[in-house]
Amino acid sequence: MITGIKGMNDILPGEVETWQYLEEQARRIFAAYGFAEIRVPVVEKTDLFCRSIGESTDIVEKEMYSFTDKGGTSITLRPEGTASVMRSFIEHKLYAQDPVARLYYLGPMFRYERPQKGRYRQFHQIGAEAIGIDDPRVDAQLMAMLTHYLDEVGIRDVELQVNSLGCPECRPAYRQALIFFLQPQLEALCEDCRRRWCTNPLRVLDCKVPGCREATAQAPSILDHLDTPCADHFSRVRAALEDLAVPFAVNPRMVRGLDYYTKTTFEVVTGNLGAQNAVAAGGRYDRLIQDLGGPPLPGIGFAMGLERLVLLKGEERIAPPRPALFLAALGEAAGRQAFRLMCSLQRRGLRAETDFEGKSLKAQMRRAGRLQARFVLILGEEELARQIGQLRDMDAGTQEEIALGELAERLLERLGQRETLDAVR
Ligand code: HAM
Secondary structure, eight states, X not given: OOOOOTTBOOOOTTTHHHHHHHHHHHHHHHHXXXXXXXXXXXXXXXXXXXXXXXXXXXXXXXXXXXXXXXXXXXXXXXXXXXXXXXXXXXXXXXXXXXXXXXXXXXXXXXXXXXXXXXXXXXXXXEEEEEESOOOHHHHHHHHHHHHHHHHHTTOOSEEEEEEEOOOTTTHHHHHXXXXXXXXXXXXXXXXXXXXXXXXXXXXXXXXXXXXXXXXXXXXXXXXXXXXXXXHHHHHXXXXXXXXXXXXXXXXXXXXXXXXXXXXXXXXXXXSSSTTOOEEEEEEEOTTHHHHTTSOSOOEEXXXXXXXXXXXXXXXXXXXXXXXXXXXXXXXXXXXXXXXXXXXXXXXXXXXXXXXXXXXXXXXXXXXXXXTTOSEEEEEOHHHXXXXXXXXXXXXXXXXXXXXXXXXXHHHXXXXXXXXXXXXXX
């Protein structure tokens, strides 16, 4: 037997309905905030991720699926969506029509991490990027959209945490302050953090190892090192969030695992997912588009981890659609009629099922029960001669005679809803 790859999951019927629901709600809600979908390839030139995410990040240092293709080019399965979306935005000069763009995307991402609950090697993100405006109200609006989405899909018990990481003008001084602070404590840090101390010291604040947490408990705060424009931006973001009544907490220890961030960063965290506590995360990246060879346009965005949302939905999963009707036929002629009726109902958008194996009525009723059919139509020779059927309401346990010519109309009437598959959800 050939099995799937570790950390890469199948999404099976019964689970997929929750995925579809979460995706549909994102499309609906993001559209209301003016976001259009963009679809980009799942592979890019490796260089794109090195330049945007940063050479000294965990993602680029050790988590990328990179290959040399048959033409000798190093390509990488995308570990995130922002870099690809910016590459596409620049390549297609989308800014020429309008420097303000709101784009969203969904799809698989790939990181070679150690798999555990909520952390996989192929995982899925729904992300949104707002390009072209650096007004703090845009930061607040994006976080309001994220909160609105999570609330709408029933994700509760989460906290929005915000921070500012400053900019390339003020961050180096903070970085230096942190290096000084950590130097006498190097021995207490884990091996990874000893390496990070000189390559990416801010990441030490993010380490989950207890020794590192203890060593950094009194670390200086980035918020005390912001220059005036960054501090002003951050205070206006907070004011705008308060204005929109979006609850949040300031977390000055939040550093992100990607280097492109400037100013505002944020995460939505939960206590219900063990170590993988971030449901969604994002921030501002005012230099990224320029660094990738585009015009000097600011941007801000976030991505949610779909697997984590599905885990949080837990028992509240969306039920698969039930068949509207199971046609239980007895005898060859009735079987042919049932097959014709089934196909015509399906063309009208009603999920209908029948038996293909000439089983007994009892066996067919059992199957209808297993499929949780809403109605069963019993069609024997006598019924066929009179062009009628016995329609059994499986929920109410009642049965009535109906004319076959009126089957679709009567069913739709009884289902009392639109003429689509949704009718039996
Ligand atoms: P990120 O924090 O690396 O940010 O990932 C965003 C979210 O993706 C995480 O909060 C988590 O829910 C989910 N996620 C990440 N890695 C995994 C994994 N191995 N397994 C399952 N879920 C995972 C970004 O990717 C940025 N591109 C977000 C962004 C957009 N910033 C600005 N625009």
